[in-house]
Amino acid sequence: MKKRKLGKTGWSISEIGYGGWGIGRTWWGATDDRESLAALRAAWDAGVNFYDTAYVYGDGHSEELMGRALKGKKAVIATKIPPKNQGWPADPATQAREAFPPEWITACTERSLKKLDREVIDLTQFHVWTDAWLADDGWKEAVSRLKASGKIRAFGVSINDHQPDSALKLVASGLVDTVQVIFNIFDQAPTEKLFPLCRKHKVGVIVRVPFDEGGLTGTLTKETRFEKGDFRAQYFRGDNLAKTVDRVENLKKFLGKDTRTVADLALKFTLSFDAVSTVIPGMRSARHVAANTKAAGRRLPAKTLGALKKHAWDRNFYGWWDD
Ligand SMILES: NC(=O)c1ccc[n+]([C@@H]2O[C@H](COP(=O)([O-])OP(=O)(O)OC[C@H]3O[C@@H](n4cnc5c(N)ncnc54)[C@H](OP(=O)(O)O)[C@@H]3O)[C@@H](O)[C@H]2O)c1
Numbered sequence: 001m002k003k004r005k006l007g008k009t010g011w012s013i014s015e016i017g018y019g020g021w022g023i024g025r026t027w028w029g030a031t032d033d034r035e036s037l038a039a040l041r042a043a044w045d046a047g048v049n050f051y052d053t054a055y056v057y058g059d060g061h062s063e064e065l066m067g068r069a070l071k072g073k074k075a076v077i078a079t080k081i082p083p084k085n086q087g088w089p090a091d092p093a094t095q096a097r098e099a100f101p102p103e104w105i106t107a108c109t110e111r112s113l114k115k116l117d118r119e120v121i122d123l124t125q126f127h128v129w130t131d132a133w134l135a136d137d138g139w140k141e142a143v144s145r146l147k148a149s150g151k152i153r154a155f156g157v158s159i160n161d162h163q164p165d166s167a168l169k170l171v172a173s174g175l176v177d178t179v180q181v182i183f184n185i186f187d188q189a190p191t192e193k194l195f196p197l198c199r200k201h202k203v204g205v206i207v208r209v210p211f212d213e214g215g216l217t218g219t220l221t222k223e224t225r226f227e228k229g230d231f232r233a234q235y236f237r238g239d240n241l242a243k244t245v246d247r248v249e250n251l252k253k254f255l256g257k258d259t260r261t262v263a264d265l266a267l268k269f270t271l272s273f274d275a276v277s278t279v280i281p282g283m284r285s286a287r288h289v290a291a292n293t294k295a296a297g298r299r300l301p302a303k304t305l306g307a308l309k310k311h312a313w314d315r316n317f318y319g320w321w322d323d
Contacts, residue, residue, distance in 0.1 A: 013277060017206070021054070079116065081105060123153065125178070126157045194275075195276075
């Protein structure tokens with residue numbers, strides 16, 4: 001498994017990381033814990049040493065599974081603190097102390113440490129962020145105290161869906177070790193300002209949603225129906241699914257002997273950018289782990305990247321919860 005540096009932490013992390021939302025058993029329909037644990041173990045065996053989770057992925061369920069599967073292993077685990085005011089996405093009109101008051105940051109850290117069954121959290125991320133909160137001292141002092149006491153090793157934020165420029169001031173401030181951002185063939189906006197700035201300030205970049213919630217795996221059809229409890233029935237609502245399938249059809253001309261599937265193309269696309277530290281596909285099965293870990297160490301030729309620019313697609317399917 002090829003490794004990259006996670007910004008100024010200096011940690012060597014696997015190019016393919018593990019996205020832990022789906023295994024939390026909420027939002028993604030029926031999910032079998034035994035299969036999730038097998039997928040986590042398969043990931044470790046394939047050389048994946050970076051794992052992303054969050055308390056809200058099943059009220060700690062995803063964290064618990066990771067803690068169990070990775071017990072005693074030198075994995076780098078990143079989790080997230082939810083906003084206390086339940087403001088998703090972060091609203092610049094709110095105050096930092098409404099979403100991340102110091103005592104909340106500390107209490108959530110303790111809660112996640114228990115769920116993960118670990119002494120220290122490698123990377124703690126605020127689950128939402130707006131640069132409007134940069135001047136507030138409360139969260140900064142809480143994060144500094146947690147670092148000084150050895151409860152967390154590094155700190156970052158997860159950037160609002162499709163708003164890569166909403167954390168530029170934070171990146172330039174030197175206050176974060178990492179940012180997590182949506183980046184895929186459809187949403188290429190982070191290449192414009194965020195990526196160059198992260199490289200300049202040595203901020204690690206964790207790429208989330210590389211498959212556009214499954215669209216960019218090439219396995220969805222216009223007939224696909226999502227089971228009860230799978231949020232993607234909303235994400236791909238109305239004609240969103242048909243439009244996605246048509247767009248993905250146009251990507252098939254990029255497939256060949258080196259890149260056989262759309263999923264492989266989607267992962268290699270993200271890894272073709274130097275600013276990217278790791279990409280964290282969601283994968284609940286060992287089969288998907290085996291397929292996805294093969295993309296490590298591979299980049300797309302510059303000509304293909306140039307041609308893929310035309311396939312960017314500016315839209316926000318999360319709209320029903322972001323509105
Ligand atoms: N606000 C935030 O901070 C935030 C928001 C969203 C996501 N995230 C993080 O980013 C991670 C990735 O995003 P995501 O999981 O939402 O979406 P994603 O990675 O874009 O897509 C996941 C979907 O792709 C499927 N898949 C994976 N590998 C495949 C393959 N080789 N062939 C066919 N299908 C494949 C998965 O199936 P199975 O699951 O059935 O294997 C799942 O349905 C999350 O797990 C989470 O850690 C963070």
